[in-house]
Amino acid sequence: MPEWVSILIRSFVSIAAVFVFTKMIGKRQLSQMTFFEYTVGIAIGDMAAIIADDVNGPMYKGLLAMSIYALFPILLGWLALKSKTIRNFVEGKARILIKNGKVMEDNLKKERMSSDELLEQLRLKNAFKVADVEFALMEPNGKVSVLLKSESQPITPKKMGWKVSPEQEPQAVILDGEIMDESLATVGLNRLWLQGELEMQGVALENVFLGQVDSNGELTLDLFDDKLQVPAPQTRPLAYATLKKCQADFELYALSTQNEKAKLLYETSAAQLQEILDGLTPHLMR
Structure with a gap:
């Protein structure tokens, strides 16, 4: 058998063996592998190369x-x-x-991590002050997990006690200046609605690179010309501002009128509108 044919066969066999053995070891990502698994992987790769090249050995x-x-x-x-x-x-x-905003210097030395490396890992987790960190852990895979103190954590609807509707995947209704009718139908809309939205924003269809509709029915656009700025949808903020103004007007009328019946009516209306605002705020202001 010619030597090049032997090398070809050995290469295919070694590659197949590497594939099989890798599948057997598991599907972990490189960052999730233990040091031992990583070392074994290198050794298997080296042996596969030796098998392909050593035509004299069995x-x-x-x-x-x-x-x-x-x-x-x-x-x-x-x-x-x-x-x-x-x-x-x-x-x-x-x-x-x-721990509780205090760096554990001894543990840092055991992990052979400098203070600069620690600060870099914190910044990657959006923690720029050590004092804001409740816990930071070095995980077995080498990653740093960070838990911010309660007062430093972002405000979420759950913390505010707001009940919000679940988010759904945005639908791309315009791609490269072309309307995607199937995506429009998925969100229960049509071309007439889309044309109206484009006219409101003063944008021509052929100038739109990407148009997406979110779960609230709002259209966001990305144009071919990056220098042009498309205003963000203002439907929900405007609705909130209008309701808030009405509620404030009722309170003002209640304070300015001398008629007790009218005062009571205005106060009741202001309170009812405030309850409506409290319920709609998570949906209108997120």
Whole structure:
């Protein structure tokens, strides 16, 4: 058999073996692999290259070595599922880097992480002040998890006690200046509505690169010409402002009138409108 044919066959066999053994080890991403799994992967790759290149050596010896290297992390993974002690030994444990706004310098040294690296990891988590951090942990995979203090966390509808409707996937109703009728039908709209929205924003269809409709029925546009600015949809803010003005007018009328019946009517109307505003605020102002 010609040598080049032997190399070709060995290469295909080694690549197939790498594929099979990689599938056996698991589907973890590179950042989720343990150091041992990462090392085993490098060793298997090296052995696959040796099998393809060493035409004088028997192929089965290389495949046997590859199978042993592949089966060992599988066995360790199975044992780690059964025993927390083995799991901690193989995968490691999370280590506290910051607790209640205080940096744990000893733990930082154990992880061989400098203060600059710690600050960089915090900035990646939108934490620019150590004092704002309740906990920061170095995970076994090398990533830093950050929990901000309650007063430093962003305000969410849940914290405000607001009930909001679930978000749905925005539908692309315009692509490259073309109307997507199927997407329009998915959100219960039609071309007539779309044309009206484009006229309100003063935009021609052929100038739109991308148009999306969200779950609230608002159209956002991205134009081919990046220098042109399309105003953001103002339907909900305008509706909120109008209702708020009406509520304020009722309160003003209640204070200015001398008629007790009219005062009571205005006060009642203002209170009712305030209740409506409280219920609609999460939907109109998000």
